[in-house]
Amino acid sequence: MGRFNIAVLPGDGIGPEVVGEAIAVINTVKKKFNHEFELKEGALGGCAIDAYGEPLPQATLELCKSCDAVLLGAVGGVKWDTLPGDKRPEAGLLGIRAGLGLYANLRPAVIYSALKDASPLRPDIVKDGIDIMVVRELTGGMYFGEKGRVDAGDMGQAAYDTEKYSTFEVERITRLAFEAAMKRNKKVTSVDKANVLESSRLWREVVLKVAKDYPEVELNHMYVDNAAMQLVRNPMQFDVIVTSNMFGDILSDEASMITGSIGMLPSASLGQGTLGLYEPIHGSAPDIAGQDKANPIATILSIAMMMKYSFGLEKESEVIEKAVENVLNAGYRTADIASSGSKVIGTKEMGRLIKEEIEKM
Numbered sequence: 001m002g003r004f005n006i007a008v009l010p011g012d013g014i015g016p017e018v019v020g021e022a023i024a025v026i027n028t029v030k031k032k033f034n035h036e037f038e039l040k041e042g043a044l045g046g047c048a049i050d051a052y053g054e055p056l057p058q059a060t061l062e063l064c065k066s067c068d069a070v071l072l073g074a075v076g077g078v079k080w081d082t083l084p085g086d087k088r089p090e091a092g093l094l095g096i097r098a099g100l101g102l103y104a105n106l107r108p109a110v111i112y113s114a115l116k117d118a119s120p121l122r123p124d125i126v127k128d129g130i131d132i133m134v135v136r137e138l139t140g141g142m143y144f145g146e147k148g149r150v151d152a153g154d155m156g157q158a159a160y161d162t163e164k165y166s167t168f169e170v171e172r173i174t175r176l177a178f179e180a181a182m183k184r185n186k187k188v189t190s191v192d193k194a195n196v197l198e199s200s201r202l203w204r205e206v207v208l209k210v211a212k213d214y215p216e217v218e219l220n221h222m223y224v225d226n227a228a229m230q231l232v233r234n235p236m237q238f239d240v241i242v243t244s245n246m247f248g249d250i251l252s253d254e255a256s257m258i259t260g261s262i263g264m265l266p267s268a269s270l271g272q273g274t275l276g277l278y279e280p281i282h283g284s285a286p287d288i289a290g291q292d293k294a295n296p297i298a299t300i301l302s303i304a305m306m307m308k309y310s311f312g313l314e315k316e317s318e319v320i321e322k323a324v325e326n327v328l329n330a331g332y333r334t335a336d337i338a339s340s341g342s343k344v345i346g347t348k349e350m351g352r353l354i355k356e357e358i359e360k361m
């Protein structure tokens with residue numbers, strides 16, 4: 001029996017809906033395996049702006065620091081789109097990643113055999129399935145570099161964002177990627193733009209140095225434009241992809257879609273210790289919020305990652321993943337992954353079926 005405290009930040013848009021189903025899964029696992037999971041809710045994003053005037057209240061950060069893991073829904077919405085950059089809901093998300101020192105973002109893109117039809121790629125490209133782990137650097141690069149606006153004279157105004165990486169930052173994310181590869185198919189693809197960017201040239205140097213400590217792992221380097229193309233041309237060539245914050249943001253959306261839907265992809269953000277933040281990679285999808293349409297699977301699979309990475313509960317993690325697979329195999333689909341002949345259901349029903357599967361196992 002384990003005792004764990006979980007900070008829950010539902011956020012905005014479909015966030016509360018998908019988090020609601022994830023909480024139900026946590027409670028089902030709790031009962032089945034006799035653990036003590038204590039949930040403590042906090043405000044982050046637009047709802048925090050409305051209630052407290054800031055996207056990341058100090059109390060939320062303190063709450064997360066005092067817990068063993070954080071479950072996050074999604075943040076953002078049109079209502080807050082015109083606020084200045086540092087006051088937007090997204091600033092709260094970046095603030096919590098940095099504030100908790102979560103420099104590594106793991107985004108596994110796996111295609112379930114039941115969902116092969118939902119992939120926009122041809123069956124001969126998807127063939128034996130896709131299983132890619134995107135390791136995205138999460139607290140550096142352009143997201144956190146110096147930015148600003150200056151007067152550009154005759155040319156009007158100018159704005160800039162700086163891509164800056166230290167050897168320390170590149171080394172720690174690279175090591176984590178190689179460690180992940182050692183437990184998988186022992187292949188790392190480092191994605192950069194070293195033909196143009198100095199920050200990428202340093203990135204590549206550091207990756208090459210770290211690779212010497214992992215002689216069993218096959219390493220290749222790929223420019224980001226080529227990587228974007230290779231992901232749809234032959235996704236099976238990838239095992240672990242390690243890349244910067246910006247490139248990882250873009251490529252993980254692409255990787256998610258080739259598996260059928262962005263509504264399927266979970267993520268884990270990790271740092272030095274076991275404290276991690278778990279969230280679906282999709283956003284707050286305001287257009288479908290409150291309509292029982294959102295796919296809760298990405299958030300539920302994020303709970304599976306939480307069990308494994310923050311709590312060391314491998315069995316519980318596998319049970320959740322298996323339950324999702326069983327429900328998909330039985331033909332149930334939310335609208336985003338539906339194809340002809342599938343049983344289309346809503347958020348709540350999907351959550352309920354997964355819960356039932358967990359109970360049965």
Ligand code: IPM
Pocket residue numbers: 076090093249281283
């Ligand atoms: C993601 C999201 C965020 C990011 C946004 C909401 C700030 O797109 O987690 O991928 O860019 O990191």
Ligand code: MG
Pocket residue numbers: 249250253281
């Ligand atoms: Mg993104």
